[in-house]
Amino acid sequence: MAAERLVVVGGDAAGMSAASQARRLKGPEELSIVAFERGDFTSYSACGIPYWVSGDVEGPDALVARTPEEHRSRSIELHTRTEVTEIDVAGHRVRALDRDSGESRWTGYDKLVIATGARPVRPDLPGIDAPGVHGVQTLDDGRALLDSLDRAPGRRAVVVGAGYIGVEMAEAMLRRGFEVTVLNRGAQPMATLDPDMGRLVHEAMDGLGITTVNGAAVTRIDTGQDGRVTAVATDGGTYPADVVVLGIGVEPETALAREAGLPLGPHGGLLTDLSMRVTGHDDIWAGGDCVEVLDLVAGRTRHIALGTHANKHGQVIGANVGGGYGTFPGVVGTAVSKVCDLEIARTGLREKDAKAVGLRYVTATIESTGRAGYYPGAKPMTVKMLAEYRTGRLLGVQIVGRDGAAKRVDVAAVALTAGMTVEAMTALDLGYAPPFSPVWDPVLVAARKAVSAVRAAGTD
Template sequence: MSMSRGSNGAERLVVIGGDAAGMSAASQARRLKGPGELEIVAFERGHFTSYSACGIPYWVGDEVSDRDELIARTPQEHRSRGIDLRLRTEVTEIDVEGGRVRARDVDSGAESWTAYDKLVIATGARPIRPDLPGIDALGVHGVQTLDDGQDLLDTLTGTRGRRAVVVGAGYIGVEMAEALINRGFQVTVVNRGREPMSTLDPDMGRLVHRAMEGMGITMVNDAEVTKLHMGEDGRVRAVATADAEYPADVVVLGIGVRPETALAKAAGLPLGEHGGLLTDLAMRVRGHENIWAGGDCVEVLDLVSGRERHIALGTHANKHGQIIGANVGGGYATFPGVVGTAVSKVCDLEIARTGLREKDARRAGLQFETVTIESTSRARYYPSASPMTVKMLAERRTGRLLGVQIVGREGAGKRVDIAAVALTAGMTVEQMTALDLGYAPPFSPVWDPVLVAARKAAGKVSRGAP
């Protein structure tokens, strides 16, 4: 039986991390249990809570003018709901045996222990920062938190030069490239892959490549950064690869993120092959009755491949927080897994994907057929109809949908949600062709592009059946 560690006989919930998962968990637990039953203490090492990290590129690019627009709930609002939120306080150790955490005040350095009955780990992810010469030069930025975004904006407004290099061409890389273009910078993207957007197959990534170059972005693919040159003032001045050098007044790292699980690892908590915490369906850390974890620091089950994945998305983090809060507060909820849906854009190009890429399907041991079709967002004769490309993967013999990728202009990106629902339901491409989707010329051709791809895939699967 757990001894009460809170005041007035109440249990104490300690939350590590004050963004989407952590504060959603705290808020949901508070809805279910009042301060007399559950004391909640939340630690956040930054200056902000409950903000949209996904919105940072649009703030940096001046499409969102005010940083506060990205904040869903302020520290004061959390405190008014009976949550003891401690900003600028970093948890440095989890003592699982003793049921306590050690925290350090970032500004004063003072340290103290706080006991818990229940613990939520929501430490998020950190930008990958390769160990390269010059990586710590002034003007080199990773972008994951609002504090990171503010630091980058300060650099952009304080530098005279207008040359920017983005290292990496995943979601953050392409979104930051657009933000920098909007800020009037000359942008070069250095990418180690064959094409940008490694979350797509290379043939679809090539469409993104062409569009980015059409927007004035210089794309350098198949290039590994070897060094960052800095001037005598300590500021970055160029990014070097094995055979070229690209002048830079600011560098943004868009190489991706890793789960921030150093604390959890040191405490002996179970991690998966991608470095994220492993949980059960209730988001409880495996093997630990009173510890939960959610958000970018955990691995999730891919419902299509059956494998664990690390996917850093605000949609998952908020759902995890709701589920954890329900369970901590005495209710019951589960998180069954994901199908890997994501959308992005660079200028007016919309990029979407769900399910498996070709290499994911091969890794999972699946045999499949692929089809790629060209269509339009609206009836071809309707004004402003724009082209889009849809690629679909279906399992050989069964016809089960495995994945969809879409690249196009307005109206392309959110069509991926049709495929996300079909994947979650385990539909075949044949079943998809009968979906009763909304139609009118301003919204779609008579055959929606996703259904055109499904029909073509169904034909290919049936011809290939034994």
């Protein structure tokens, strides 16, 4: 009996995790695995690119968890620089283009994994494709940006967008000695936070020497006689630039899936069941940045592009394809970032998210320190907590601070997943010693204040 064939489209976290897990469960005599990756690298950390650009880590090799050769040594037929251009669902086959030879061929499958990732948002503006304008999504993008920085005629960098990618790239440019301006379309940087918490990020970025311009909608990219970028124009002014980094965010890369007639959600990502099987298709799975996942707090699907989720998706898919069992129940929306020594974290819902799904809520915001106030090096930290009106169920937490502020959000992520109330959180037995925390950890202080807000709201 011939071996079944698994075809994997996409060679990064989700795709190759799925392939590797399936191979652990089934040998090549039972399951042949063919994977296609349009770039040069596989199984790499895109999240590490800003730190490669800043000089904190070496790259690109240091960011690669497993090379193409290592995958091939595990009996995975991996084709790099090969782009899948069509999925024929009815015919159980994919068409792949060899980018070097220009040859195109069909490959049949018994089982298919779609892990095409996400693409940087690149608005349709005059000059957007000019030399010196860079998105940052792949290791090839990081290499191109570094080459561009070496050729830049001056030291002025403009970052378009102030989300996670934007603030991380702003730091990277600052660390490389560039004068940095961040153009943000929103009212405050970090739209993943509520505006009152985003304001703290803005103030800190200004203190670091990064100029942040809010309410700035980019209208065009100006270029010089050589075609290279010279400035970024907005509806309120023009900002000189020797290099431009686009940090506007990403969208699911699902053009192939759409053309194949596969189901997409409201955010453009593929829809799957708990096993990561594409809805309505027993032999197709999808994972990583190209899918939508269930928000366990809001009860709706959302698109979150994070390597943590992608690797989990891959493990689940590989287990199911390989004859085992696994599920991915959903997320609570946890994310952390930093700009220089400022740490930024969130999990669960923002105020506008709660309103969008019809939840009434109360908020509590506290200021504390990451260590006992008397211990050397104690730094300020602001924690904001959302709790459901009357019930007190935790809905979300945001943290901005220094000295270990960001990872405190993990306590809240566990509490959200467990469906805890803020009152129950106040009794959590968290670790304490002056070098690590005050007697009352900042998260617990916020929970206590949220309990008071819930009780006060209940008397309305």
